[in-house]
Amino acid sequence: MNFSQRTRGMVRAIAVAMALALPVVMTVSAADARVGGGGSRGSRTFSAPPSTNTAPGTAAPMNRTFSQPGSPNMGAPAAANSGGLFGRGGMGRGLLGGLAAGFLGAGLFGMLFGGGLFSGLGGLSSILGLLLQIGLIVLVVRLAMSWWQRRNAPAPAYAGGPDVGPGAQPNYRSGFGFGLGGGANAPVEIAPADYEAFERLLGEIQTAWSNEDIAKLHTLATPEMVSYFSKDLEENKARNVTNKVTSVKLLQGDLAEAWREGESEYATVAMRFSLVDTMLERGTGRLVGGGEQPQEVTEVWTFVRRRGGNWELSAIQQTN
Numbered sequence: 001m002n003f004s005q006r007t008r009g010m011v012r013a014i015a016v017a018m019a020l021a022l023p024v025v026m027t028v029s030a031a032d033a034r035v036g037g038g039g040s041r042g043s044r045t046f047s048a049p050p051s052t053n054t055a056p057g058t059a060a061p062m063n064r065t066f067s068q069p070g071s072p073n074m075g076a077p078a079a080a081n082s083g084g085l086f087g088r089g090g091m092g093r094g095l096l097g098g099l100a101a102g103f104l105g106a107g108l109f110g111m112l113f114g115g116g117l118f119s120g121l122g123g124l125s126s127i128l129g130l131l132l133q134i135g136l137i138v139l140v141v142r143l144a145m146s147w148w149q150r151r152n153a154p155a156p157a158y159a160g161g162p163d164v165g166p167g168a169q170p171n172y173r174s175g176f177g178f179g180l181g182g183g184a185n186a187p188v189e190i191a192p193a194d195y196e197a198f199e200r201l202l203g204e205i206q207t208a209w210s211n212e213d214i215a216k217l218h219t220l221a222t223p224e225m226v227s228y229f230s231k232d233l234e235e236n237k238a239r240n241v242t243n244k245v246t247s248v249k250l251l252q253g254d255l256a257e258a259w260r261e262g263e264s265e266y267a268t269v270a271m272r273f274s275l276v277d278t279m280l281e282r283g284t285g286r287l288v289g290g291g292e293q294p295q296e297v298t299e300v301w302t303f304v305r306r307r308g309g310n311w312e313l314s315a316i317q318q319t320n
Contacts, residue, residue, distance in 0.1 A: 037299070042261045050256050053252075055272075188260050198267070210244045212242065254269065256268040300319060
């Protein structure tokens with residue numbers, strides 16, 4: 001009898017630990033999955049941009065965006081994550097993860113006090129009953145997450161987009177590192193001056209980010225992107241660190257697609273560039289992350305402008 005009570009007590013203690021720890025673990029996992037930068041690409045926000053010679057793989061889905069599926073209009077701001085300019089993403093599984101964690105936590109606590117998760121199983125107080133209920137909860141959560149992932153899977157790229165995959169067209173490079181071949185069939189003509197602007201924005205945005213210059217970022221990016229940058233910078237301050245991105249150099253770039261929506265013109269380009277990315281402790285300047293050695297990064301950036309206006313950064317996506 002004492003052994004049975006002791007075993008039951010140990011199981012309940014484990015259940016308490018799981019109930020308390022699981023929401024935290026799921027939150028960390030969701031944060032770790034936040035990659036891609038986020039932003040909006042108008043009506044193509046949820047369509048994968050075509051691959052290019054620079055980024056022959058696929059771009060990560062836009063998992064941090066104001067846009068709503070099926071509409072190019074902006075909705076409510078999405079939650080931002082911690083980290084530097086690179087490796088940020090969107091809310092993705094945050095809502096589902098929170099609901100699942102709360103669901104499982106509530107079920108486990110219910111078991112501790114003799115109730116159980118379902119009324120039909122309320123009388124199961126044995127170890128077998130506990131394991132059965134945990135198994136049912138895990139099954140429900142896995143089915144729900146599978147449905148959520150299918151529901152939010154990115155749509156395929158437009159069939160009418162320019163064919164700029166590897167070997168599709170010769171990569172006639174401009175003096176600024178961009179391949180001009182990809183824009184041959186684009187609805188919006190992208191001139192060499194536009195490629196100059198893309199390269200300039202790449203460097204200026206990294207500098208403004210490193211300097212935590214929100215006012216400057218407002219002149220280089222859309223309000224949506226600035227809201228993400230601002231949130232991330234605030235989180236860096238809360239962690240007492242600053243992210244310095246220096247020695248940015250464009251190595252290669254290709255136009256993935258360019259199109260017009262009303263008075264707005266969009267251009268999505270793949271860019272491979274080198275940089276030095278460090279995380280420093282505020283006040284002391286002590287290196288706490290990153291390194292002093294240059295690293296290469298390949299990302300897909302989307303720019304937008306009003307017809308005749310200046311280009312602004314509209315979205316950043318990581319590449320797979």
